[in-house]
Amino acid sequence: MNIKDLIEELDLEVVVEADLEKEIKGAYSSDLLSNVMARTKEGDLWLTVQGHQNIVAIALLNDLAAVITTEEFEADEEARSKAQNQGINLLKTTLSSYELSGELYKLGIGQK
Amino acid sequence: MTNEEVRQEIINFEIEAGDFSSGGEASSKLKSILRKLGIPSQLIRKTAITTYELEINIIIHTFGGRISAEVSPKEIKVIASDQGPGIEDVDKAFQPGYSTANEKAREMGFGAGMGLCNIKRYSDNLEVRTKIGEGTTIEAYIYLDQSGDNIE
Secondary structure, eight states: OBHHHHHHHHTOEEEEOSOTTOBOOEEEEOSOHHHHHHHOOTTEEEEESOOSTHHHHHHHHTTOSEEEEOTTOOOOHHHHHHHHHHTOOEEEOSSOHHHHHHHHHHTTTTOO | OOGGGGOEEEEEEEEOTTOGGGTTHHHHHHHHHHHHTTOOHHHHHHHHHHHHHHHHHHHHHSSOEEEEEEEOSSEEEEEEEEOSOOOSOHHHHTSTTOOOOOHHHHHTTOOSSOHHHHHHHHSSEEEEEEETTTEEEEEEEEESOOOSSOOO
């Protein structure tokens, strides 16, 4: 599944559009950045309530498919402009990280 | 020609204390250079995680410092040096979950006490020199020949 399909499937809001054709390989949910650095891999979605520009740095370093801020948290202006410049997809949802994780799992994302 | 002779510095960044906006600049730059050099992606990943954590440590914990990296046919060497204050208890600093980070860093999702653990886990060799009042230098090595048992 790619980001575009996911947005339609779960009614996610696009905050910064970079490459919505990107294939989703897995997902990870955490707000501790060291854990995210260590645990995410290329093509993963990252669910977080963090909205500062370091989320973009991590997405870039680990080649994440998209960062999704949950519970109506939103990436701040610096993060959005950095995402725009660096080509990182930023999405948001009203669902909590827990709820969104459940929905992703139902879609088969991250299932072993 | 020995390996030492072909060692080449590929990045050198000054990092300001508290400047979270610059977090990731040195590691992204290093990553893109390593890609151009044709370094295998799992080694780039190890180097990027190590370098990012070193950067963030300088931003959170020090009065400012510098990140540089060198590459030779044998290894990638990332050097983080700062102007203090130095690490009081190095063993404790490497304990998972131990952190002296301030509230601001914690709110941003840093300071969980996992930075040095990640650096240790993702680098193949690590040297830490620290002196209270003077500063800390950390050298992290990622070997290009991963035929040993140090692959993650």
